[in-house]
Amino acid sequence: MTLPDSALPPTPGHAVRRRGVGLFWRTFLLLSAWIAISTLAWVQTLREADQGPHAVHTARHLVSLVRVVRAALEHLPADRVTPFFQGLQGGEHLRVVPHHADDRHQPLADNALAQRIAEAVSRLLGAPTPLATSVNGAQGLWILFDTHAGSYWLRADPALLHPLVDPVRLAWLWTAVGFSLVGAVWLARWVNLPVARLSFATSRIREGDFAASTLDESVQAPELRDVHVGFNRMAQQLARIDQDRAVMLAGISHDLRTPLGHLRLEIELAVPDPQSRANMVRDIAQLDAIVDKFLDYARPGQPHAQPVALREVLATCMDPLRNNKDVGMVLDMTEDLHVLGDPVELARIIANLLENAARYGKSVDTGIARIALHAHGEGDDVVLCVRDHGIGIADAQIDQITTPFFRGEAARTATTGAGLGLAIVERLVLRMAGTLQLRNAEEGGLLVRIVLPSATR
Ligand SMILES: Nc1ncnc2c1ncn2[C@@H]1O[C@H](COP(=O)(O)OP(=O)(O)O)[C@@H](O)[C@H]1O
Ligand SMILES: [Mg+2]
Missing domain, CATH: 3.30.565.10 (Histidine kinase-like ATPase, C-terminal domain)
Known part of the structure; x- marks a missing residue:
């Protein structure tokens, strides 16, 4: 015979036993997501700065140099030009050489920052201004400009072309992300440890093990201390109730059963009428069964x-x-x-x-x-x-x-x-x-x- 148990609603026990993502992983994943989002935001901010303010700033710097050098070339007497440039040579990159039609030069790399700088320089100088990374084999950041006396190449510091988001900065950034993730693990553990301890203690209490569930009452955080103190008192009370119950059960079992046994024996011996004797014995058996049930119900569970x-x-x-x-x-x-x-x-x-x-x-x-x-x-x-x-x-x-x-x-x-x-x-x-x-x-x-x-x- 098959019972129509399929008609019954689904068993809620499944939901209770199945476990989801733990608190540790939730905290850790949340922190990691925050770290990832803020890191990406940082990288994006630096990229934006590269494309905008950084490119314009570099272009202005180059244009100022060009203007100073052009002014020197156009307005200083010929015998003062060389000492002027020697005075400028504080930066070892700075150099001015006349432009020849057959100069070999290497244009700037085709990246967004370089293109932005080139555009801004041309715009600020008001004329198309070629930029190069090498001229006749000499490396540097070269700018070709015109004066009344002809065209010149000006060499500036090539470091000006370096983007803010460079590999070294990125390496540091990823190192910081690594440390932050380690920190996130530590934080997630630190935050969740009290919950894990509480959960363990609760499970011990559920199993009836009241002594093994003492929580530390000297913890620093006052909120946790309150929870621990409250929990320990509760465990102590439960232990006492459990002890009382054991004593009471033993008492009931002994104090009720023993006289019942005696009564039964006496009835068997003293009641002459078999019908009344049978009724009395049945009633006593029933009392005995009720005591049994009572004990079954009240028995501590382990x-x-x-x-x-x-x-x-x-x-x-x-x-x-x-x-x-x-x-x-x-x-x-x-x-x-x-x-x-x-x-x-x-x-x-x-x-x-x-x-x-x-x-x-x-x-x-x-x-x-x-x-x-x-x-x-x-x-x-x-x-x-x-x-x-x-x-x-x-x-x-x-x-x-x-x-x-x-x-x-x-x-x-x-x-x-x-x-x-x-x-x-x-x-x-x-x-x-x-x-x-x-x-x-x-x-x-x-x-x-x-x-x-x-x-x-
Ligand atoms: N199979 C059943 N059919 C009808 N009623 C039932 C059935 N099982 C239990 N009951 C009802 O549930 C009540 C409680 O059952 P239970 O806790 O076993 O107590 P008891 O059997 O001591 O009366 C019973 O008194 C009875 O009314
Ligand atoms: Mg019953």
Whole structure:
């Protein structure tokens, strides 16, 4: 028999278990993006400066030189020209040579900066002005200009042609980017370390390990200190509550069970009427079962997750009901499934569901509880469905059904049960990192769907 579990909504457990990009990587990627954007902005700013202000500035400098030299050549007496140029030779690049028609010269490189400088020089001098990187084999930044006395080559410092975005500056820039990225790693780690510690401590508390989760209360940052102090106090309180609960459970178990045992013995010996004796013994057995449930519900949770063969646990739980003529069970499970969880707790889950199905899932017409169990693998999970053919649960009550001590319509007449069975099931399923869904099957009866992590994930 196949259960219509495909009609159920998707399991929320998947979303909880699947992990996204961690906080460290988010911070690091964000910082890296900022560094990359600001570096690119810097390079672009320098490029713009190269094309605009830097080119114009260089052109003005060259034009000033040309004007000074031209003025000297045109206005100084011939015998003063040579001493004037010797005085100018402070910069070893500066040189003025007459232009000859057969001079060999190498035009400027065809890059944007050089072209901008050439354009600006021509514009400022008011006439097309050739620029060259070598004249007759002599390297430099050469400018050809006219005077009344003829044309001359003026040599200026070739470094003026260097762009602001040069390989050396770029190398420094990339070194700075490298350091910034290392800084980003450090910053991301530093910012996220407290969160990682808190997350670890929380996970230890979740596992019931209260002592291992003490956070440093002497940290410098006051905000963190407050969080750590608050967290530690909370862990201490939880530890105390857990201790109290253990003591209380031991007390209940011992103080209630022992007199119950004595009472039962005394009834067996002292009550002569077999009918009343049987009734009394049954009532005591029921009290005992309720105490059992109570202890199951209140038991502290430290499940030992291990691969559990689902088929074996199902068989163990179904065995006690096999001889019950009011119960018919069908198991539909084609694969050998292994759940990651605690075998005892898994058995407790299944036993509670079978107990409910046998008790409340009787067909109205036959009085027999037909229980259908179905299990299959689904990705990284194992899905187990238990369905009966009884009256199901009123829609208005379905959300409260796992509340402790809640007993529904079907249980009104039954004297057994404490309303803890489904509360226990929900608690144990969550503890095993699984999910529980309850709904009425379309053709009647309750359908319980449990998704547990598979051991083969
Ligand atoms: N298979 C079922 N069919 C109909 N009602 C159910 C079924 N299982 C549980 N219930 C309802 O849910 C209530 C709570 O169940 P549970 O927590 O196991 O408590 P208990 O079995 O002790 O009454 C039950 O009292 C019953 O009304
Ligand atoms: Mg029950």
